[in-house]
Amino acid sequence: MEVFDKWLSAELKPFKRDFDQIKVTKQRCLGCSSKLITWILDFDPQFTYPDWELGKCNDCGKLNLIQIENARSFQPKTFTLIKSFKRSEFSKEAVLNELLKLEKK
């Protein structure tokens, strides 16, 4: 993964102007307080992301509800996406219940 990140940042250098325009969202991991970083590749304030996303912290493995609001496309940087739930079918509370169930496994 580290190698991949190095490769990616090297690849991105020629496009630094674009890179600077990528929005980054950060939230604290509930397990270890690391920053969970998401690159918002396509931000659109008119758009509401249709799913809840559960991400697993790359540092401690804790599941977190990832905050993705107005992104049409994004890339997780310090966590791994585990599962998504449709906002139309799951309330936030229901997703948090699912998260607890997954953690017990």
Ligand SMILES: [Zn+2]
């Ligand atoms: Zn963590």
